[in-house]
Amino acid sequence: MSHTVAVVVASTPRPTLAIGKSLTNDMPWPRIQPEIAYFYRVTRRVPPTPPNSPFKYINAVIMGRKTWDSLPTQYKPLSGRINVVVSRAASSTTSTFGELWVSDIEEGVRVLKQKFPVPSEGSEGVGEEQALALHRIFIIGGSQIYKLAMEAPKTSEAYPTCILHTTMLSPDYASDEGVDVFFPPIDDDQWKKGGLDRLVEVTGEKPEKVGGVKEEGDVAFEFGIWERNH
Numbered sequence: 548m549s550h551t552v553a554v555v556v557a558s559t560p561r562p563t564l565a566i567g568k569s570l571t572n573d574m575p576w577p578r579i580q581p582e583i584a585y586f587y588r589v590t591r592r593v594p595p596t597p598p599n600s601p602f603k604y605i606n607a608v609i610m611g612r613k614t615w616d617s618l619p620t621q622y623k624p625l626s627g628r629i630n631v632v633v634s635r636a637a638s639s640t641t642s643t644f645g646e647l648w649v650s651d652i653e654e655g656v657r658v659l660k661q662k663f664p665v666p667s668e669g670s671e672g673v674g675e676e677q678a679l680a681l682h683r684i685f686i687i688g689g690s691q692i693y694k695l696a697m698e699a700p701k702t703s704e705a706y707p708t709c710i711l712h713t714t715m716l717s718p719d720y721a722s723d724e725g726v727d728v729f730f731p732p733i734d735d736d737q738w739k740k741g742g743l744d745r746l747v748e749v750t751g752e753k754p755e756k757v758g759g760v761k762e763e764g765d766v767a768f769e770f771g772i773w774e775r776n777h
Contacts, residue, residue, distance in 0.1 A: 552656065552684045552705060553749075554696055555590065557582060557713040557768075558730045563721040566690060567728035572617050575720035579763045582713055585770065589711065589750045591627045593682045602666045604682040607631055609655045611692040615646070629663065629679075631655040633692055652695055656684060656704040685711075690728045697731040709749060710738065710773040716760065717767045733773060741772040 557574070559565040567574050593604035607629035615623075615632045623644045624630035630646040633655060637648040647662075649655040663681040686696045686707060699706045710733065720726060741749075743758045749772060750757065757770040 551709070552686065552696075552707045554686045554693065554707045554710045555586060556688065556693065556710065556730050557715060559719070559721040560714050560716060561733060564730040564732070565721040565726045565728070566688070566693075566730050568723075568725040569727050570725055572613055575723050575726045576715050576766055577764070579766055579768065581761060581763055582768060585713070585752070585757070589752065590625070590685045590687070592751045596677070601677060602680040603677045605629060605663065605679045606683045606685060607659050607663075607681060608685045608687050609633065609652055609692065610687045611689045612636075614687065614689045614692070628685075629659065629681075631659065652686065652692060652699070652705040653703055659684060660704070690730070694731050708775050711746075711750065712771045712773060713768055714771060715766065715768050718765065737776055738773040739776050741774050745774070746770060746772040 556566065557576075559575075565575060590606055590608055593606060596603045605628065608625055609631045610633070612632055612634040615630075618625070624646050630644070632640075632646050632648050633650070633652055634640060634648060635650065637650045640648045642648060647655070647658060649658055659681050663679050665682075666678075666680050686692060686705075696705060696707050712733075743754060746752070746757055747754050752770075760767055760769050762768075
């Protein structure tokens with residue numbers, strides 16, 4: 548597959564899959580540095596560029612306007628990735644950080660494929676600088692964007708083929724006051740949970756970085772992967 552579309556999410560365990568508080572537009576848990584570092588590495592990781600290649604690979608992240616707004620100014624755009632923001636007001640919104648504004652996730656995928664095509668054999672770069680070629684697309688929230696992605700038909704260009712799922716095991720954040728934003732149900736008829744070997748293969752992470760239950764302060768969490776039942 549030329550462009551793998553993946554969902555990246557952190558949530559409480561199934562079946563609640565809580566991801567946030569609408570009142571504060573934030574997550575129920577504190578910032579967890581190993582989880583943030585994992586997100587950074589995985590969403591930026593691309594194949595090595597061959598010597599003298601006119602192209603270099605880059606990933607893209609697609610997010611909703613609220614997720615974009617929640618990013619601190621110093622982190623806009625998310626570095627080393629093409630940032631795409633979905634908004635109904637996309638046509639009247641001016642880019643301030645080099646981000647791309649689109650009206651829906653399908654348009655986002657189409658625009659990315661058009662602007663950053665994967666090079667074919669014998670392709671030449673544009674000018675003296677290396678051209679950017681799209682490698683992977685990561686859908687990173689919020690809840691409405693996740694819902695649209697999970698409901699996308701198989702014929703959609705925005706059809707995700709895997710979920711990189713960080714589960715916040717404890718404390719029980721789903722029961723916290725104000726938690727009212729959730730990830731869509733993960734249907735066992737459509738998705739299968741992969742093991743550590745598969746997570747390592749897909750993400751490029753080292754087993755010791757992503758295997759087993761991790762702890763950071765009072766928070767216990769684990770990294771995982773779900774893949775489509777084809």
